[in-house]
Amino acid sequence: MHKLNFWQKLYIPEIIHGMWVTTRHFWINLLGRQKQTVTQQYPEQPTYVTERYRGRHRFMRKEDGSPRCTACMLCATSCPALCIHIQAGEHADPTVEKYPVSFTIDELRCVFCGLCVEACPCDAIRMDTGVFALAAYERENFLYPRNLLLGDDAPTHIAEGKAPAE
Amino acid sequence: MAKKLIIDGKEITARDDATVIQAAHEAGIVIPHYCYHPKLSIAGNCRMCLVEMEGRPKLEISCNTPGADNMVVYTDSPRVIEGRRGVLEFLLINHPLDCPICDQAGECGLQDYYMQYGLYRSRFQEEKVHKRKVVDFGPDVVFDGERCILCTRCVRFTHEISKTNELGVFHRGDAVEIATFPGKTLDNKYAGNTVDICPVGALTSKDFRFKIRVWFLQETKSVCAGCARGCNINMHHHQGRVYRFKPRQNDAVNETWMCDEGRFSYKAINDNRLLHPMLRQGEALAQTNWHEAVQRVRAALQQHKGEATAVLMTPQGSNEDCYLLARLTTDVLGTSRVLLYPGEPGYEDDFLIRADKHPNRRGAQDVGLPAPTTATDLASLAQAIGQGAVKVLYAIDTDLVAAFGSETLARLATHLDCLLVQSANALPGWEHAHVVLPSATYAERDGTFTNFEGRIQRINAAFAPRGEALPAWQIYQRLAQSLGQAWTYASAEAILTDLAAVIPGYHGLSYAKVGDLGQLVGT
Numbered sequence: 146m147h148k149l150n151f152w153q154k155l156y157i158p159e160i161i162h163g164m165w166v167t168t169r170h171f172w173i174n175l176l177g178r179q180k181q182t183v184t185q186q187y188p189e190q191p192t193y194v195t196e197r198y199r200g201r202h203r204f205m206r207k208e209d210g211s212p213r214c215t216a217c218m219l220c221a222t223s224c225p226a227l228c229i230h231i232q233a234g235e236h237a238d239p240t241v242e243k244y245p246v247s248f249t250i251d252e253l254r255c256v257f258c259g260l261c262v263e264a265c266p267c268d269a270i271r272m273d274t275g276v277f278a279l280a281a282y283e284r285e286n287f288l289y290p291r292n293l294l295l296g297d298d299a300p301t302h303i304a305e306g307k308a309p310a311e
Numbered sequence: 312m313a314k315k316l317i318i319d320g321k322e323i324t325a326r327d328d329a330t331v332i333q334a335a336h337e338a339g340i341v342i343p344h345y346c347y348h349p350k351l352s353i354a355g356n357c358r359m360c361l362v363e364m365e366g367r368p369k370l371e372i373s374c375n376t377p378g379a380d381n382m383v384v385y386t387d388s389p390r391v392i393e394g395r396r397g398v399l400e401f402l403l404i405n406h407p408l409d410c411p412i413c414d415q416a417g418e419c420g421l422q423d424y425y426m427q428y429g430l431y432r433s434r435f436q437e438e439k440v441h442k443r444k445v446v447d448f449g450p451d452v453v454f455d456g457e458r459c460i461l462c463t464r465c466v467r468f469t470h471e472i473s474k475t476n477e478l479g480v481f482h483r484g485d486a487v488e489i490a491t492f493p494g495k496t497l498d499n500k501y502a503g504n505t506v507d508i509c510p511v512g513a514l515t516s517k518d519f520r521f522k523i524r525v526w527f528l529q530e531t532k533s534v535c536a537g538c539a540r541g542c543n544i545n546m547h548h549h550q551g552r553v554y555r556f557k558p559r560q561n562d563a564v565n566e567t568w569m570c571d572e573g574r575f576s577y578k579a580i581n582d583n584r585l586l587h588p589m590l591r592q593g594e595a596l597a598q599t600n601w602h603e604a605v606q607r608v609r610a611a612l613q614q615h616k617g618e619a620t621a622v623l624m625t626p627q628g629s630n631e632d633c634y635l636l637a638r639l640t641t642d643v644l645g646t647s648r649v650l651l652y653p654g655e656p657g658y659e660d661d662f663l664i665r666a667d668k669h670p671n672r673r674g675a676q677d678v679g680l681p682a683p684t685t686a687t688d689l690a691s692l693a694q695a696i697g698q699g700a701v702k703v704l705y706a707i708d709t710d711l712v713a714a715f716g717s718e719t720l721a722r723l724a725t726h727l728d729c730l731l732v733q734s735a736n737a738l739p740g741w742e743h744a745h746v747v748l749p750s751a752t753y754a755e756r757d758g759t760f761t762n763f764e765g766r767i768q769r770i771n772a773a774f775a776p777r778g779e780a781l782p783a784w785q786i787y788q789r790l791a792q793s794l795g796q797a798w799t800y801a802s803a804e805a806i807l808t809d810l811a812a813v814i815p816g817y818h819g820l821s822y823a824k825v826g827d828l829g830q831l832v833g834t
Contacts, residue, residue, distance in 0.1 A: 216521070217410075217524075222526065233522075235520065239444045
């Protein structure tokens with residue numbers, strides 16, 4: 146450990162030195178032109194999220210608007226939290242053949258590792274929304290169904306920070 | 312006379328009529344193949360089983376080359392591996408990249424051998440040939456022309472095994488495809504086997520399609536309980552649900568096949584189950600616990616001793632269950648009114664399907680239960696109940712409506728002091744019960760069945776019983792204990808050990824001896 150010398154052992158000069166730093170910053174931030182504040186006004190002001198940040202999942206669409214997902218289950222297979230639940234069904238079009246009748250992500254179980262995104266052979270699932278503050282009043286509301294992930298049923302209570310309508 | 316072959320430097324003695332691939336497989340050397348199947352004729356069209364033979368300039372297919380004395384064969388020399396790689400490249404030229412949506416993915420011959428021998432980058436730059444997809448072949452089989460490698464296993468199956476001739480190979484060149492003959496559908500009692508033998512994803516089962524990816528499934532060896540044949544199966548299950556049955560090779564019973572009726576009998580394990588003990592309270596049945604249920608049964612059995620109690624059972628139980636039931640009726644209940652109700656005989660053919668739709672009638676009789684009852688026996692039981700001579704009816708795995716008719720059953724239920732229904736499934740007539748005891752299905756318990764030929768075969772517990780269901784032998788043990796017997800069987804195997812000491816023909820049997828392929832019991 147660093148050995149204190151005589152002046153440091155007195156403490157008084159160090160306290161005065163510390164007070165000087167604090168006071169200088171106070172006046173710079175109050176009156177100066179180049180402010181040095183680091184506080185972010187979240188949630189009033191949105192925060193910066195890096196491009197590669199793994200946020201809430203979203204579901205991609207084909208050009209015709211249908212989900213890209215073919216229900217191959219590779220995301221569910223790779224998921225270490227077992228939070229992806231897919232029910233596959235027979236598509237009317239034989240060239241499509243298989244599609245997800247239901248696709249649910251349990252966001253409470255999800256560990257946001259991104260393995261599902263890496264496993265997906267169709268680029269059907271992405272985690273690039275930047276949404277990290279998921280909120281709901283009921284656990285069931287964290288079971289994100291297919292349409293919510295597609296953006297069809299926007300979760301208004303989440304976006305506006307209100308309780309869902311009773 | 313046997314022949315000696317030297318395969319991969321290993322000296323092998325083979326049957327005289329064995330081909331090279333058969334000799335190798337019998338010695339445990341697996342040669343990759345698609346069209347070869349041990350129970351079908353040789354087609355020799357996939358060319359995957361190429362091997363190198365000393366003294367022959369070219370690689371040759373091992374499936375159609377008769378083994379000769381002192382033949383020297385190499386199955387994994389660099390030339391052979393190069394040859395296989397070339398064959399695989401041809402087979403995959405027009406194969407679509409369907410793996411993510413293909414049901415076969417995970418158990419596909421093309422995937423497996425590509426990982427073993429292929430691993431090349433595709434050199435094919437032309438447009439792939441497109442063929443028919445999702446073609447409805449029949450009630451359970453869907454065909455995909457693009458995935459098919461034309462091994463003709465399915466065609467040969469319908470010619471040689473089911474002898475129904477629905478499938479054929481049509482057109483030629485790269486337009487060639489498997490199809491049903493005009494006006495025919497792949498609709499026979501063994502059609503599901505074509506899906507099993509298809510080495511790729513060309514034939515898939517409608518019933519299994521898209522339910523689950525195969526890599527999630529666990530496999531448990533068992534025996535089909537659909538009829539008295541007892542076809543050997545693998546149960547494929549995940550988290551306490553059975554998803555399909557696949558036949559398991561046993562040349563003494565079912566070779567490598569099973570019928571569709573048996574194949575879909577797995578549904579009874581999943582659906583329509585009785586999961587909790589129930590007691591009648593007034594008009595309705597209310598859920599209760601095992602203690603209360605057993606106490607109610609004990610009170611009824613103590614009040615109506617001996618002949619006032621009748622047991623009506625269907626031979627669905629294992630040998631262990633039936634043995635304990637036989638002891639329960641003779642030693643504890645002291646009743647001679649035990650009826651083994653076999654139900655109406657069903658469809659029968661000269662291949663696998665038996666008219667007796669119960670897995671263990673032979674075993675039930677072997678371990679001390681009576682011969683199957685006739686309609687007159689049932690009528691006299693109904694009469695005895697009507698006259699008040701029988702006050703407790705213990706119905707085990709029995710369709711009571713089929714046995715008595717719904718009107719008679721409703722009338723009988725009012726005469727009985729206690730109608731005790733023990734079953735894994737909610738069979739017709741169960742709702743008349745006074746006490747319901749849920750038993751475990753054959754996927755949820757250990758045991759043995761004896762098939763009509765007298766072959767004792769193992770069933771294995773794949774998962775724990777659902778709900779509060781218990782294996783039947785545990786229910787009999789609880790009843791016997793509540794009536795003062797000191798039975799302390801810890802497992803079904805312990806019962807078999809006891810049974811083997813007492814029952815002639817079963818002497819010296821144990822689960823280890825029964826093994827995976829069963830044992831013929833003495834007469």
